[in-house]
Amino acid sequence: MDGDEMGKRGGSAPAEDEAGQAREARLRRRDFLVTTGVGATALVLGCGDDDGGGGADGAVPADGGLPGDGGGLDGGLPGDGGGLDGGPGLDGGGGEDAGPEDAGTAPTGELPEDTEESAAFPLGVAAGDATESAVVLWTRYDGEAPLRLVVWRWDDGDYGPRIFEEAVTPAEGGFVHVAVPVSAGLRYRYAFFEMEGEARIGRSLVGRVRAAIAADAMEPLVFGAVSCTRNGRDFETLAQAGARDDLDAFLLLGDTTYNDGAASRAEFRAKWAENFGAEGYRALRSATGLYATWDDHEIDNNWNAEEIAPAVLEAATGAFFEHLPLGREAADADRVWRRRRWGRTLELFVLDCRSERLPSTREGEDAQYVSPEQLAWLQEGLAGSTAVFKVVLNSVGITDFPGLIDFGSDDRWEGYAAQREALLDHVDGLGISGVLWVAGDFHFASLGHVGSEEGERGWDQWEVLVGPGAQTANPLWRSCREPQFTFASGTNNYTELAFDPMTGAVTVRFIDGDGAVFEEQTITP
Incomplete structure (x- = not known):
């Protein structure tokens, strides 16, 4: 320890108790279709036009529901306002067909690494706001091709069944937020694909995320x-x-980007992109699930809520939620x-x-x-x-x-x-x-x-x-x-x-x- 530190050495961290993880039994690929299905409705959250309205781009309206379905995903927990818990908005069917006859498997030639990475995902991917039953997956897409999100369960260091596959439509600015149902404590891999018909022609980074452990589980x-x-x-x-591939989640404590001087949505977006386009952030955000708050520099140095121009605050708040994999609260979308x-x-x-x-x-x-x-x-x-x-x-x-x-x-x-x-x-x-x-x-x-x-x-x-x-x-x-x-x-x-x-x-x-x-x-x- 050099002159830049002061302290006392402590004990070692407990090793991760893999045996204690709440894991599902791995299914043989030929049996998978008998026991489960992968069709689910992709929810694109809170990233529509600046007025917060829903519409053709698939954005969620201010009340958190999908256009025309009456459902919602507000980012809360059961007992804490509802939301990202597998409830309304996550239990419906529909969407495009889940895939070919062998959907639910990850056969050779269909793994994400078999598709070339595309430059149209400059900020990479991210996952966050995980509960035991759902997680928000994120990207920003700058291309023109149709997009499809695919999620695999990660079993013992290898791709397991494909548990989710849906077409997704970016909101204004190219932002995509998708709520995906998951099982408590399990680990997943995911990627966004550019499509040409049924062919994958490009992909995002491959992301990793773990669902929160079950309510009655206890493990390191x-x-x-x-x-x-x-x-x-x-x-x-x-x-x-x-x-690292052993982090269960990662916490962003604020000043994630320094947006001082920005005033418009476009200016805030440019500042966020400057940071999230850097290789360090691309690596971190794809590696594990995130939870995030903000401090001052996401808006301006030591900004004062009693004095800030409402238009600046609105632009900064919108950009904050656009760039992070967070659900929106139904009662207060900016909470x-x-x-x-x-x-x-x-x-x-x-x-x-x-x-x-x-x-x-x-x-x-x-x-x-x-x-x-x-x-x-x-x-x-x-x-x-x-x-x-x-x-x-x-x-x-x-x-x-x-x-x-x-x-x-x-x-x-x-x-x-x-x-x-x-x-x-x-x-x-x-x-x-x-x-x-x-x-x-x-x-x-x-x-x-x-x-x-x-x-x-x-x-x-x-x-x-x-x-x-x-x-x-x-x-x-x-x-x-x-x-x-x-x-x-x-x-x-x-x-x-x-x-x-x-x-x-x-x-x-x-x-x-x-x-x-x-x-x-x-x-x-």
């Missing part, structure tokens, strides 16, 4: 995470993460905050810590860093969760940071003291175990207690700052010292979070652009 999980990837930088950290559960192991709480702030209230008893609705949702969710780990995606840290870092406290939870204290007191007062705050923004990595001293508010809660993935280091990391902080560094990295529900331990590894683990610690939040 390994997630990756990053923040702060500035446009034009070397994304070698992302390439290292993208080279970023949501929760996703991975069995009894962990529950993710994805926060929106930007668009609901009211800086004019900052110093009062009614300080609003997040809306009262989001705060109540989070408090109730944390108190009611039966998962071992409650992982809060919190783009800017909630920790009581020391020294010079306090000069920027008006731009994070600390600057909205009344609401921060109410939230931390809620967790402390109820003795909610397993809470892990995960944040970015600061351009340094750290691991430490939320409270500044033992016995103080938040001391028993832990927070990890992940990344920066591609940014200039903030030298103030050096002020994060023991005993509050057990590690801090300015080294560009992505972060691995290995969750062991049997011991209640999380092993945190910080991994640099060469793929080397430069710090590893195990905590019990």
